[in-house]
Amino acid sequence: MFPPQGRDVRCAKCGHTWHQERAEWERAPQPEPEPVAFEPPPQPEPAPPPETYARPTVRDFEPQDEPAAPRMRLPAAWKTRGALGAGWIGLAVLILLLGVSAFHYRQHIVRAWPQTASLYAALGMKVSAMGLQFESYTYREDTQSGRVVLTVTGAIRNVTNSNQPVPPVRVALVDAGRRELYHWTFSPDVMTLGPGQSARFVTKLPSPPDGARELELRFARAGE
DSSP, X not given: OOOTTOEEEEOTTTOOEEEEOOOHHHHSOOOOOOOOOOXXXXXXXXXXXXOOOOOOOOXXXXXXXXXXXXXXXXXXXXXXXXXXXXXXXXXXXXXHHHHHHHHHTHHHHHHHOTTHHHXXXXXXXXXXXXXXXXXXXXXXXXXXXXXXXXXXXXXXXXXXXXXXXXXXXXXXXEOTTOOEEEEEEEOOSOSEEOTTOEEEEEEEEESOOTTOOEEEEEEOXXXX
């Protein structure tokens, strides 16, 4: 830049020297640059203060009544099966009670319906409509005076709660095919038995028939 009064200038090639005035554009004062305002870098926004929560109130635990559990509804098929099962159980109990009663009160049943005696006999329970029954009877054969003698012993018991007359007893000998070979009757030594009483008896038959395998005892009917 040239000073305001100009200055001498020499050509670098030929060495010529001359006075050079200052150019007009250099004479005009240059405006000073406007200061640039300094802007600080943006600061991060401060974090919001932590929220404070009210402290929960601690209360003593009070037991509450538990709600009743809902009732389960069974399917209709299950209800039907349950009813059938209960019915079968009830029937089985009824049959059992009838069987016990029929055994315990068999004497009373036979006395009321004599035809049931054959049913009890088929079941292995000989029951008399008279309220009397035979107990623990046995038989044996002995030789007396050179001949065979059949001896039958046993007892008769009154199984009722009242006095019962004792009728004659009929003894029958049967073969292997249960055909009767011979029979006889005898009267026990007692005529009446009180409730629960029993009386023993003994009867003998000389020369029993050959082929006899078993004997049958029963109370004789009228006329036998």
